Amino acid sequence: MESSGLDLDTRLELCLGGYPEDLTERYLGLDEELKGAILLAHGGEDEAAMKAFGCLSEELRDEHFYYERGLVAARMGESEAALADLQHCLQLFSAHPFAGDVLVSLLLSSGHHQQADDLLTQLAAAGYPEAFCCARRAFLETFRGNREIALSNAEKAFQAGNREGELLVLLGQLLERKGLLGEAERVFAMTGGAGGCGGGSGVPLALAEFWLxxxxxxxxxxxxFKAAWQKEPDNPLWMVRTAQAYLAKGWQKEGVALINRVLARQDVPESLLEEARKALEGN
Incomplete structure (x- = not known):
């Protein structure tokens, strides 16, 4: 970056291309040392960025510091440090446009469900949109096993305009489990790239899996499935789905041969191997 000939603020502005204009303006007013650490973070130099963040004095450690350092910690697998930094960011700036989303996702993925619940209540009170809060609560209640509450929140998020791929897949799955197959199919048809695009087939893979x-x-x-397999030849998921489709069509020879290829691989997750074994046992 230094060799680009661009000044510090220009380089920072380029790095913050997806940030809201008002947030970018706040970043441009930061101390140059903090800007330099943020540039390292956005340039993928996580270890150097973490070292630079660690050298900053206390008076420079504002909400932007904690947000950016929290992201680096999360990427480096330091989940507890990331949680602490993002929580500190929200304490300083409750309406931060990104920190709440990242923090909720980290809390959910690390099993801190009650903390995620409390945070969602806090974010809603701070003015986070319903489309966001209800979507994240749908995932939370799914993790808790409360499918009816999850479905209600997923539908609210959808009605509020949320069309995130993961939400659409979750909503489709919840509708399918409730037996609302027509509604589920319509939602899966909207997923497009959610769960993976159907390669060159034009079929959303979430919809293809529903049909299967x-x-x-x-x-x-x-x-x-074949288009996805061609696009990602090393991904065993599409081998399994292709084999399952073969077997569902009655093409036993092709399906069994492909399942055996999957079972012979050493890089297949156990959950997918179990699917492959069940498909084989059913024939």
């Missing part, structure tokens, strides 16, 4: 589970549109589902 329901034993419908198997030719189109198979086209989607």
């Amino acid at each position: 589970r329901q034993g419908r549109e198997l030719d189109r589902a198979l086209d989607g």
Whole structure:
């Protein structure tokens, strides 16, 4: 970056391309040492960035410091440090446009469900949009096993305009489990790239997987899985889905041969191996 010939503020502005204009303006007013650490963080130099953050004096450790250092800590797998920094950021700036989202995701992924619940209540009070809060609460209640509450929140988020891929997949799955298959299919059809794009087939993979589970549109589902496999040849998921589609169509020879190829690999997650074994046992 230094060799680009651009001044510090210009380089920082380029790094913050996805940030709201008012937040970018706040960053441009920061001390140069902090700006330099942030540039390292956005340039993917996590260890150097963490070292630079550690050298900053206390008076420079504002909400931007804690947010950016928290992101670096999260990328480095230091989840407790990341949680502490992001919580500190929100204490200093409760309406931070990104920190709440990142913190909720970290709390959910690390199993801190009650803390995530409390934070969502706090964020809603701070003015975070319903489309966000209800979506994250839908994931929280799914983790807790409260599917009806999860579905209610997922529907509220959807009605509020949330079209995030992960939310659409979750909403489709919850509708499917409730037996609302027509509604589920319409939601899965909206996913596009959610859960992976159907390669060149034009079939959203979440929809293709729905068809496979329901034993419908198997030719189109198979086209989607094959296209995904061609796009990601090393991903065993699409080998398994292709094999399952073969078997569902009654193509035993092709399906069994492909399942055996999956079982012979050393890099397949156990959950996917279990799916492959069940598919084989069913034939």
